[in-house]
Amino acid sequence: MDSTEATVRLLEAAEDLFYAHGVQAVGMDAVRERSGVSLKRLYQCFPAKNDLVEAYLLRRDERWRGSLRDFVHARGDDPLAVFAWLKDWFAEPGFRGCAFINSFGEFGEPAPGIAAAIRKHKDEVRAYLRGLVPAEGVADQLFALVEGATVLAAITGDSGEADTAREAAKVLLAAQTESVTQK
Amino acid sequence: MDSTEATVRLLEAAEDLFYAHGVQAVGMDAVRERSGVSLKRLYQCFPAKNDLVEAYLLRRDERWRGSLRDFVHARGDDPLAVFAWLKDWFAEPGFRGCAFINSFGEFGEPAPGIAAAIRKHKDEVRAYLRGLVPAEGVADQLFALVEGATVLAAITGDSGEADTAREAAKVLLAAQTESVTQK
DNA sequence: TAGACTAGAGAACGTTCATTCTCAGCGCCA
């Protein structure tokens, strides 16, 4: 096993474990066991746990947004498709809310790299929604709905939160169209 | 110092510390130091840290909702006042997001009492909003906005998220009125 | 084939922290 394969296996193990149980609850030994990579190699690839956490977040950000983007793009970049994607996500077996919000909660004073990764994710999602919705204000409103629905679905375990948010988004998008038409 | 005063001082210290730094980052010794209550007494009042955490959450829930309720009631129970209150909250010096969402993130598998306290808080807030807004669907939409704005304000540090959510709420409430009027 | 480097397995170290124990002091009741 070369170093790049070890890195990938570590990141996959870390994502599974960190997302499922929380970062603090998972020891480096658990990552070693699940990845099949020795501790020595682990610390060669990631000199400290914080580095692994940061890499986990950056990787998850890419994959999460990629999945959303592909799904929505296949539906003609309809902003409402975002909420259909959310509903699928909420209903997945291991769904435990937003990894970035959870990490934010876990670390009172996060290491700088971790804090940056969390903010980066939210910034990127916001930028993506702004690209999807002409009016910037409305994009930000949808963003708040997305975050709220995610948090509530995680806590209540009810994927129907996506439908509630979708209904709200529909009204907000229609109101935007009207105000544009009136001008 | 009798036992009830010790309990109050412990809860106040716990709230300050747990909210500011996260539950896991605060040791029982820090609670002892801040409260001025001896470790022995601490463990008499709360046999384990989880009990203290649970009591902290239940107490914070009461106080948080009380503050919101009073503020909104003083403004004629206008649902939009909720977002004015949020904005004030977001701008407070020590604001670090929703204690319940943060705790949810901290504990991958929370102790039963803690999980129950988190769910209770969200259930109570939802019920409160439903009392404030006639249409149940719209109340739930506002709830998602509240949660989303809180999470984003915590991560970005921008209390303006409250305004974004308020604008969205205004549109949603107006749309509700229209649909009622049309009937 | 000898020697140098490397990897893996797992022991070891040092720290943190929840929880419990010890001990000395002090009020309270006979």
Add this chain to the structure above:
DNA sequence: TGGCGCTGAGAATGAACGTTCTCTAGTCTA
């Protein structure tokens, strides 16, 4: 006054865990 029980201070315990170290064995090169 003399013991009894409770208290606070803080040491002790035991576990978890991030990180490093040791040792053994294999592999590649000259």
